[in-house]
Amino acid sequence: MKQLAFLFLCFASFVSAAKTDLPLGKWIDSAERILRAQTSASVLKMNINKAEYQRDFTLLVLTDDRDEAQKVMVRMLGPALWRGNMTLKVDERISFFEPRNKRTTVMSSSMLASSWMGSHFSNDDLMRETDLAQHYAYSAQKAWDKDTRNYHLVELTPLPSAPVVWGKVLYTLYIEEGRVYPEQVTYFRRKDDPKPERTLTYSDIKNMDGMKVPTMMEMRVTDKPDEYTRMHYQKIKFNTDLAASKFSEQAFL
Amino acid sequence: MIHKLALRNLLRNKRRSSLTSVIIVFAFSMMILFMGLSDGGHKAMIDIGVRMGLGHIIVQHDSYSDDPALQHLIAEPEQLIAQIKQQHPTLTAVTRLRVDALIQAGRHGVALTISGVQPNKESQVSAIADQKAIIAGKTLAQFTNDQHMQRLSGIVIGETLAKNLEVRIGDTVTITAKPASGADLARSAFMVAGIFKTGLHELDTFWAEVPLISLQTLLEVPNYASQIALYSQANPETLAVTTQQLKTTFSTYDVQPWQTAAPELYSAVTLDAAGMYLLMLIVYVVVAVGILNTVLMSTFRRQKEFGMMIALGSRASTVSKVVLLEAVYLSAFSLSIGLALGLWGHYHFATEGLNFKEVFGTAMEAGGVLLPEKFYSILDTSKLTLSVLFVFLLTIIVTLIPAIRAGHRSPLAATQDA
Amino acid sequence: MIKLTKINKIFADKHQSFHCLKDIDLSIGQGEFTVIAGPSGSGKSTLLNIMGMLDKPTSGNFLFDEKDVAQFSSNKLADIRRDKIGFVFQAYNLMPVLTALENTEMIMEFSGVSKKERKQRAIETLEAVGLGEFKNRFPAQLSGGQQQRVAVARAIAAKPLLVIADEPTANLDSQSTESLLDLMVSLNEKLGITFIFSSHDPRVIERAHRVIHLQDGKVMRDEQLADMSAGHPQAAMSS
Numbered sequence: 001m002k003q004l005a006f007l008f009l010c011f012a013s014f015v016s017a018a019k020t021d022l023p024l025g026k027w028i029d030s031a032e033r034i035l036r037a038q039t040s041a042s043v044l045k046m047n048i049n050k051a052e053y054q055r056d057f058t059l060l061v062l063t064d065d066r067d068e069a070q071k072v073m074v075r076m077l078g079p080a081l082w083r084g085n086m087t088l089k090v091d092e093r094i095s096f097f098e099p100r101n102k103r104t105t106v107m108s109s110s111m112l113a114s115s116w117m118g119s120h121f122s123n124d125d126l127m128r129e130t131d132l133a134q135h136y137a138y139s140a141q142k143a144w145d146k147d148t149r150n151y152h153l154v155e156l157t158p159l160p161s162a163p164v165v166w167g168k169v170l171y172t173l174y175i176e177e178g179r180v181y182p183e184q185v186t187y188f189r190r191k192d193d194p195k196p197e198r199t200l201t202y203s204d205i206k207n208m209d210g211m212k213v214p215t216m217m218e219m220r221v222t223d224k225p226d227e228y229t230r231m232h233y234q235k236i237k238f239n240t241d242l243a244a245s246k247f248s249e250q251a252f253l
Numbered sequence: 254m255i256h257k258l259a260l261r262n263l264l265r266n267k268r269r270s271s272l273t274s275v276i277i278v279f280a281f282s283m284m285i286l287f288m289g290l291s292d293g294g295h296k297a298m299i300d301i302g303v304r305m306g307l308g309h310i311i312v313q314h315d316s317y318s319d320d321p322a323l324q325h326l327i328a329e330p331e332q333l334i335a336q337i338k339q340q341h342p343t344l345t346a347v348t349r350l351r352v353d354a355l356i357q358a359g360r361h362g363v364a365l366t367i368s369g370v371q372p373n374k375e376s377q378v379s380a381i382a383d384q385k386a387i388i389a390g391k392t393l394a395q396f397t398n399d400q401h402m403q404r405l406s407g408i409v410i411g412e413t414l415a416k417n418l419e420v421r422i423g424d425t426v427t428i429t430a431k432p433a434s435g436a437d438l439a440r441s442a443f444m445v446a447g448i449f450k451t452g453l454h455e456l457d458t459f460w461a462e463v464p465l466i467s468l469q470t471l472l473e474v475p476n477y478a479s480q481i482a483l484y485s486q487a488n489p490e491t492l493a494v495t496t497q498q499l500k501t502t503f504s505t506y507d508v509q510p511w512q513t514a515a516p517e518l519y520s521a522v523t524l525d526a527a528g529m530y531l532l533m534l535i536v537y538v539v540v541a542v543g544i545l546n547t548v549l550m551s552t553f554r555r556q557k558e559f560g561m562m563i564a565l566g567s568r569a570s571t572v573s574k575v576v577l578l579e580a581v582y583l584s585a586f587s588l589s590i591g592l593a594l595g596l597w598g599h600y601h602f603a604t605e606g607l608n609f610k611e612v613f614g615t616a617m618e619a620g621g622v623l624l625p626e627k628f629y630s631i632l633d634t635s636k637l638t639l640s641v642l643f644v645f646l647l648t649i650i651v652t653l654i655p656a657i658r659a660g661h662r663s664p665l666a667a668t669q670d671a
Numbered sequence: 672m673i674k675l676t677k678i679n680k681i682f683a684d685k686h687q688s689f690h691c692l693k694d695i696d697l698s699i700g701q702g703e704f705t706v707i708a709g710p711s712g713s714g715k716s717t718l719l720n721i722m723g724m725l726d727k728p729t730s731g732n733f734l735f736d737e738k739d740v741a742q743f744s745s746n747k748l749a750d751i752r753r754d755k756i757g758f759v760f761q762a763y764n765l766m767p768v769l770t771a772l773e774n775t776e777m778i779m780e781f782s783g784v785s786k787k788e789r790k791q792r793a794i795e796t797l798e799a800v801g802l803g804e805f806k807n808r809f810p811a812q813l814s815g816g817q818q819q820r821v822a823v824a825r826a827i828a829a830k831p832l833l834v835i836a837d838e839p840t841a842n843l844d845s846q847s848t849e850s851l852l853d854l855m856v857s858l859n860e861k862l863g864i865t866f867i868f869s870s871h872d873p874r875v876i877e878r879a880h881r882v883i884h885l886q887d888g889k890v891m892r893d894e895q896l897a898d899m900s901a902g903h904p905q906a907a908m909s910s
Binding site: 254257258261262264265558561562563564565566567568569571663664665 | 720723725726745746749750751752753754756758760764766767768769773777778780781782825
């Protein structure tokens with residue numbers, strides 16, 4: 001009897017697991033936010049490798065997700081030429097600050113398409129940071145285990161009328177010790193496209209401020225295999241109480 | 254007798270008279286030919302230009318020209334159209350909403366102008382929305398009419414834009430723009446319904462059309478429009494009158510004829526027309542010089558003859574009249590033939606049209622407008638008549654002084670030795 | 672008819688002046704057949720030009736039909752030349768684009784004579800000079816002598832009072848010279864037209880009734896060679 005009940009439980013849990021009750025949306029959301037928590041303050045090195053040029057920046061990044069209006073502040077720490085440049089995003093409004101001529105530019109829709117600081121990320125990427133958690137329908141494709149990690153491959157397809165530019169996104173994430181980690185995100189232009197247009201890879205798991213997080217993000221464009229943009233986190237502080245004033249244009253001056 | 258003398262004198266030196274005549278015939282007939290082709294070309298340019306998202310008359314909010322912001326839109330455009338059509342029922346009216354926005358597909362993004370149109374109405378007047386301009390997919394009208402099951406509104410984009418975005422028919426793109434509510438950005442998805450090619454770089458790379466309602470929704474301006482475009486079949490003079498009437502009746506709006514709404518087109522046309530006037534000037538000079546040369550040469554040789562006439566008792570005015578008549582007959586004869594030839598050429602091009610591509614190898618773009626491959630010669634009768642009269646008058650003016658001087662030859666010239 | 676008193680003509684330009692006619696006193700009456708004789712440079716042509724009102728004297732008095740010519744406007748002078756004087760020049764007498772007939776009619780056309788009448792008169796005159804059958808020929812198709820005859824026909828067809836001819840036979844052969852002279856004499860006798868012409872040809876001079884010898888711009892001699900017919904009073908003569 002006990003065996004039967006156990007079997008039944010297993011069966012039930014198996015069935016329930018097989019149902020699309022997997023919290024895919026929540027997993028994607030958690031994976032996307034892994035480096036943000038409620039608030040974060042990080043120093044990272046950005047290395048851009050393009051055919052036309054190579055750049056190395058050191059950035060200070062502050063994020064604050066405590067309110068509806070998410071805030072991001074990026075300040076260039078180096079090299080000297082760009083030191084002091086700042087990008088501020090409050091909800092959907094992005095503004096740039098150039099210390100040399102003390103000019104603040106509010107981003108218009110036409111600037112969305114241009115790349116952010118010459119990298120493989122666009123200003124729009126900066127804007128749509130949490131897009132993947134919102135406008136897509138999720139479908140579990142595969143699941144496998146490796147070591148202590150429980151991997152899942154999730155296919156994201158845009159909801160009807162969703163204002164998104166990707167026809168399909170394949171998200172590889174894993175769950176370890178109860179937390180969701182992103183491993184790779186491949187972006188496809190059209191659902192049936194055999195090749196992705198770009199790929200974002202997370203790696204180099206380290207302990208930062210008591211949390212295990214991937215500290216390396218690399219974006220590659222399929223058509224240009226020799227190019228990449230890497231963001232390498234040097235140090236991060238999570239959940240400090242960041243003053244709201246840090247996320248305003250007054251902070252520019 | 255003076256007519257007899259004049260005519261026979263012309264025939265006296267057949268070679269000189271013929272040569273002058275041929276020069277005048279050639280110059281004049283060419284002028285007429287080019288006049289017709291030039292005017293025809295301009296009309297074609299204007300017709301096409303006006304159909305590239307423009308219009309013969311554009312009605313906008315008073316402040317829209319200076320600041321095309323969402324606060325300066327026309328409210329309830331259909332009502333305004335109804336009022337306009339009451340006064341001018343022959344005009345065709347379309348409503349449009351324009352905005353600068355961002356189009357994105359995959360990792361590509363391009364800043365461009367979006368034009369929200371009424372697909373069925375627009376296809377009647379616009380060369381962009383036209384079936385002929387579509388090189389892939391459907392026109393916006395066809396797509397929207399077939400829509401029933403489709404979730405996304407359609408968008409038609411230019412060929413170069415499609416290439417730059419690497420999109421195909423059926424792909425989804427997003428349009429991002431700043432809405433009226435003051436929020437920073439609003440974004441909607443559209444399905445690429447068709448790809449057009451106008452041949453004009455600006456349009457093919459930075460222009461897209463969507464249904465008016467979709468754009469109004471995105472921008473949060475329901476029942477508002479940037480402009481009402483009016484199209485007419487009337488000739489330019491009538492059009493000017495209509496524009497003036499509209500300006501007076503709808504004084505709270507900004508009513509512009511295409512000449513001010515599209516100054517580049519207008520200046521291209523006027524510049525070209527100026528070139529034509531220059532040509533006409535050259536022809537006039539050629540004719541004047543030709544006649545003057547002939548008259549001077551012939552009077553120079555006949556000093557004894559004129560002296561004799563005076564000696565025999567003719568008045569100075571009689572001699573002058575003979576010289577003048579010679580020029581008049583030569584001019585009239587040459588002009589008639591030149592006119593006939595020119596008109597024949599014009600008639601040929603008025604019916605057959607000139608296929609620019611055949612003749613010059615490429616299609617011609619001028620002032621940002623693509624000329625249709627074929628256009629027809631048009632002659633303005635009053636312009637033509639004035640030209641003929643002017644040349645005639647010129648002949649007389651040019652001959653006047655030599656004629657007067659011929660008449661005042663001393664009669665002693667007749668008595669001198671050969 | 673013509674009365675010249677102290678007529679002087681000086682030709683002057685920037686560099687030099689030439690006193691061509693010096694104090695000429697002369698009268699010629701109606702019906703005379705007078706030759707102005709003299710070597711070249713004597714002023715014959717100039718004198719004829721003044722008498723024919725083609726040129727104006729520098730000083731002196733010219734009465735034509737007892738009226739002072741100096742008072743006449745150039746239009747009035749043209750009218751007198753048209754109506755009262757006929758000219759026969761040495762050469763280039765005829766309009767090359769007109770036929771003999773049309774040339775003959777020309778002066779009458781200037782005067783406004785009716786088409787029918789002038790055509791008739793022209794034909795008659797041409798026949799009188801013996802060129803009736805050549806009336807539709809152009810000057811280029813006529814010999815030198817024939818051309819001069821047409822010129823004479825033209826000169827008299829308009830019924831002038833006076834015919835002035837400057838060396839009319841200079842370019843003609845002797846036969847044509849004779850016949851032209853015969854013609855002019857008979858016209859003078861039959862119609863009473865005054866003939867004043869210049870020549871240095873002795874054959875011509877001997878046919879004249881009166882010869883005025885000119886030398887260096889002055890009248891040297893004024894000879895009466897024959898009776899003037901047609902009953903016109905003779906002018907006084909100087910020696």
